[in-house]
Amino acid sequence: MTPLRHVPRRRYRPTRGVTGLAAALLVATTAGACATGPQAQEADVLTVWNLDGQPERIAAMAQIDAGFTAASGVRIDQVPVDEAQLPSLIVSAAVSGTMPDVIAGLPLGIVRQLAEQELLDTAAAAEVVEELGADTFSPTALELTRDGDTQLSVPAEVWAQILVYRQDLFDAAGLQPPTTYEAIEAAAEALTTDGRYGITLATDPADPFTQQTFESLALGNGCQLVDADGGVGLDDAACRTTFTLYDALARRYSPKGTQTVDSTRATYFAGQAAMTIWSTFLLDEMAGLRNDALPTCEECRADPKWLAQNTGIVTAVQGPDGDEPVSFGEVTSWAITGSHGPAAADYVRHMMSEGYTDALGIAPEGKYPARTGDAQDPQRFATTWGSLPAGVDSREPLADIYGKDTMDEIGRVATTLQRWAIPQGQGALLGPVTAELPIPKTISSMANGSLGAGDAAAEAADAVEEIQRSLS
Structure with a gap:
């Protein structure tokens, strides 16, 4: 987890550099x-x-x-x-x-x-x-x-990973809160207009923050890093559904180019996106309590708390293959x-x-x-x-x-x-997977159009299987 310049130690990004x-x-x-x-x-x-x-x-x-x-x-x-x-x-x-x-x-x-x-x-x-x-x-x-x-x-x-969204825009458009895959994609499509994106989503291949964002969506769809039999599950049907959603959100309704932990926050804070996924460490900044990370939307200039007061918060998301909404955190x-x-x-x-x-x-x-x-x-x-x-x-x-x-x-x-892997008795897999970044790398390739969602799922699964074998 490479510290941010303005936040030398924020635990919303997992450890980088634990390879080997x-x-x-x-x-x-x-x-x-x-x-x-x-x-x-x-x-x-x-x-x-x-x-x-x-x-x-x-x-x-x-x-x-x-x-x-x-x-x-x-x-x-x-x-x-x-x-x-x-x-x-x-x-x-x-x-x-x-x-x-x-x-x-x-x-x-x-x-x-x-x-x-x-x-x-x-x-x-x-x-x-x-x-x-x-x-x-x-x-x-x-x-x-x-x-x-x-x-x-x-x-x-x-700390929790949360989906934050512009409550005022959702209300004006008559949209349901983004608690399901269907509602998230529908809102992203409806609110992507001239000058605003429906969502800003992490696609940085070199940052575990991208994996966190993916896992926060995957868990609610029953997508597991490791399945009940101990095999890697990223190429299963439930995970392919999550890759497909992520692909649609990143390529159609999110800003082009690599989106990072910094850019996703900045885009939402500027009023240029209707949703983003971040950790609860966002909350004090969004409320205007930290001068080096203030909201910059037009309304925020007169009232630093405006964005916080017009933001809804979702702590658990459910996909079509999931049994119930699930929360992700650390x-x-x-x-x-x-x-x-x-x-x-x-x-x-x-x-x-x-x-x-x-x-x-x-x-x-x-x-x-x-x-x-x-x-x-x-x-x-x-x-x-x-x-x-x-x-x-x-x-x-x-x-x-x-x-x-x-x-x-x-x-x-x-x-x-x-969390992934721990319930299946393979928690030791988390560190190397976080460090070697197979999921962020495939998401980045998917977002730039060089991999389809199905190929991204298969490639990520192959990479994690190799890591799993190295730990045996």
């Missing part, structure tokens, strides 16, 4: 097998690699850490880490015996890869979840961070490494209890609590989340802008989201 991580770690851990064990360090210092590495967020974490240090005497060394550099850093640390005690903000795919190489203390993660109370966590978040009965990490936060975790110091579990426990609300408040638009409450109040953190101020240059609770019902719907994604 499993193989590299195998070599690294073998080479380091004669090491003496955990890194030499001061007993009263914990090293935390933090993937949420924006300077202002690291500073906010330091303030939260101060409470833990005051109570325990253990100092926290927060090290900002670029996700793109994480694989090489892990390999180097595994060889040298300098793994951090804890890694913050790990996405599901990398959690699985580290677990495969036995670099996580899963017993410590299970202990933290048990002591906090498994029933205080989202069952979905726990399921996605488990391998069978083994708790791999401590789920901390959830669960990020605290990972306790096998090289941790004695206070690591205590620190993670603190961050999921006393320090939890403050941590969520760093960026509530992308940090819905995976732990919804505690023994005294099962909805304590979920309730508080809705009132946390969001934004950078201006701060305001998102519920005040988008309404409680919308925020509640976004929150429900934590209990309903689905």
Whole structure:
């Protein structure tokens, strides 16, 4: 996940650069097998690699850490880490015996890869979840961070992929909300007019954001990366339907040329598209709370909140082959490494209890609590989340802008989201597939007209099958 210039660490884009991580770690851990064990360090210092590495967020974490240090005497060394550099850093640390005690903000795919190489203390993660109370966590978040009965990490936060649309334009045209394939395509066609596109859709071959956008549509049509028998499912009928929809949207109703994470947002913010698919990290920017990513539509000049107030939000989409609407999102975790110091579990426990609300408040638009409450109040953190101020240059609770019902719907994604490969026991496939980008590459070729939808599905399936074989 290459960070954006204006957003040095936003977890709406999965990790890039994890190609070969499993193989590299195998070599690294073998080479380091004669090491003496955990890194030499001061007993009263914990090293935390933090993937949420924006300077202002690291500073906010330091303030939260101060409470833990005051109570325990253990100092926290927060090290900002670029996700793109994480694989090489892990390999180097595994060889040298300098793994951090804890890694913050790990996405599901990398959690699985580290677990495969036995670099996580899963017993410590299970202990933290048990002591906090498994029933205080989202069952979905726990399921996605488990391998069978083994708790791999401590789920901390959830963000959702959402379809945002111009409610005013839909109402004026008498269109149904874009919750189904049929409604999405009908609206895209109807609202593609001179000066405006029906949708702006990611087609960048070099960015996992394109895969995220595709998966968010695919899940609701029953299109799975891996089928029930363990084979790659991208060439199945349900996935071909998703490729066909994506092809129509990208070529007929979206701007020409490569569409990126930046351009899709910019086009929607300029009022030049009636729909786009993005993550919930869009919400504070769309509300005019971040000066370097303000809406630029004509109406927005007089009222920075105009676009947010005229935008509808869809969190789950259903296709013709799907049984029900499905949500897509990411669960990020605290990972306790096998090289941790004695206070690591205590620190993670603190961050999921006393320090939890403050941590969520760093960026509530992308940090819905995976732990919804505690023994005294099962909805304590979920309730508080809705009132946390969001934004950078201006701060305001998102519920005040988008309404409680919308925020509640976004929150429900934590209990309903689905992901590829993990339910089929092949979560370790996610990292390499994200890194090698077979799906974005075929989508790009499809969008520029060099591949038909059926050929794109077949080509993507072949590439993923090759990756699957390499992991066997």
